[in-house]
Amino acid sequence: MTGIPTIRAIETAHVGLAAHPELVVHGAKGGHERSDFLLVRITVAGPDGRTEVGYGEVSATPLWSGEDGTTAEHLLRTVLAPALLGAPLAPVGALERVMDRVLAANPFTKSGVSIALWDCWARWLELPLATVLGGPYRTEVPIKLSLSGDGDTLRRTYAAARRAGFGAFKVKVGLGVAGDVARVAAARELAGPDAFLGVDANGGWSRAEAARAVPLLAPYGIAFVEQPCAARDVEGLAAVRALGVPVVADESVFDLADLTRVIRADAADVISVYVGKAGGPGRAVELAATAHAFGIRSLIGSNGELGIGAAAQLHVACAVAHLATDFPSDIIGAHYYAEDILAEPLDSDGSRVRLGAAPGLGVVPRPDIVAQFR
CATH class of the missing domain: 3.30.390.10 (Enolase-like, N-terminal domain)
Structure with missing residues (x-):
């Protein structure tokens, strides 16, 4: 230096x-x-x-x-x-x-x-960015992929996900309770009884719909419900949490002010931390640390990042001391797109993504x- x-x-x-x-x-x-x-x-x-x-x-x-x-x-x-x-x-x-x-x-x-x-x-x-950010606390991170659609579409998506190596999933819901239940049932049948399977409503349910949907989905062994209600309705998230299924807050938490509202409402078990929502890698790590201080764990969420953004996700995930590794993160850039923008792709097999030893993000376009x- x-x-x-x-x-x-x-x-x-x-x-x-x-x-x-x-x-x-x-x-x-x-x-x-x-x-x-x-x-x-x-x-x-x-x-x-x-x-x-x-x-x-x-x-x-x-x-x-x-x-x-x-x-x-x-x-x-x-x-x-x-x-x-x-x-x-x-x-x-x-x-x-x-x-x-x-x-x-x-x-x-x-x-x-x-x-x-x-x-x-x-x-x-x-130095690797994860080291500069205070880690690494781990050198690999488990990941999952979203499943959506119905019928043949869902089956094709699941088959493609399995070919890419994924074995953990979240199902997109919030599109009408009856259809949501049928979609999750079909996903569970495809994935098998032991696969990790959560649901993500993207704020698409009202409180009443969430109250109906969660008990109907529980028999399918859902590991979590992500953003069941609208972003500002943290009391709605708290009401869903009271139904006994872990709640992941995503759209409800961009920054520390948002996290404070979730903490005060006792509204989440886990927050979905984005590098983008937080305003950068350092702030994402700080957000996760603050959540942990109040008993809330973190996973790394996704806005469909490309290769550079996915590398930033990976370094943040490895720099977060108390990442919820039993809840796979959404570092999917190496798989979601038809091509990669990186000269050398991230080391990801669909099951997990691994940190390298190169300095900085360790990637170039x-x-x-x-x-x-x-």
Whole structure:
């Protein structure tokens, strides 16, 4: 390491990928058939002329977050870059506070920049990001995949998931109680009695629907109910939790203020931590640590991240001291898309994803994608 480098350049590249046609997720918030995300590249230079490059990813979809690659690029170029260029790279947390001062909300946009900053800093230190974030507490993370659709669609999705090596699943519900029960019953029949199987309503149930659905789903051995009610209805989550099935809060928890509401309502057993929702890798680890202090565990959730975002998920998962490893996480970027944006894919067999020893995120985009940065 040679001094503290300064930020010299921030560049972007747009990437659009189609989901694997047999793994497309359809839930209460619609389908996720493709991703059009923004990649970020930050170059830093030290006082002795040494340079380093870090990569980030804005993993956002307008239907879910209100952000996408176009809005992210505009805000990055006109608001964030002017505030960051020329600044010292460390501490990264100070740069995240700078972004907060000049841009309200937009956590996924700020997260894409934050990932690149952390990647730069960890590469500068010649350490894996998980180490810089305080870990690693583990070097592999169990994962699961979403199942959706009915009839032949569900069967095709399950068959494709099994070919990819997945043995743990969550079923998309929140689309009408009768259909939800039939879908979970079919998924249980396909997966067998011993497979890990949860359900994810994406806030699609009312309290009354959740109260009807959960007892009907319980005989199928569901391991958890994720986001049964609307994001702001933490009392509804608490009411579902009282039915005796573990509740995972996802859309209800973006930041510490959201987590505080969930804690006060005693509304969740587990929170789904996103690098994007939290605003960056460091903040995601802090969110999980705060949850643990109040008896709530964490898993790593997904917004359909591409390869760089999936690598950030992995490093965060390995840096979280009390990850709920009996609840598989959603680090699926190596499998969900028809192609990979990485020069070398993450080490994932569908059952779990493994951490490497390379510095930073340990990944770089393919050469053809690197050539697109401007």
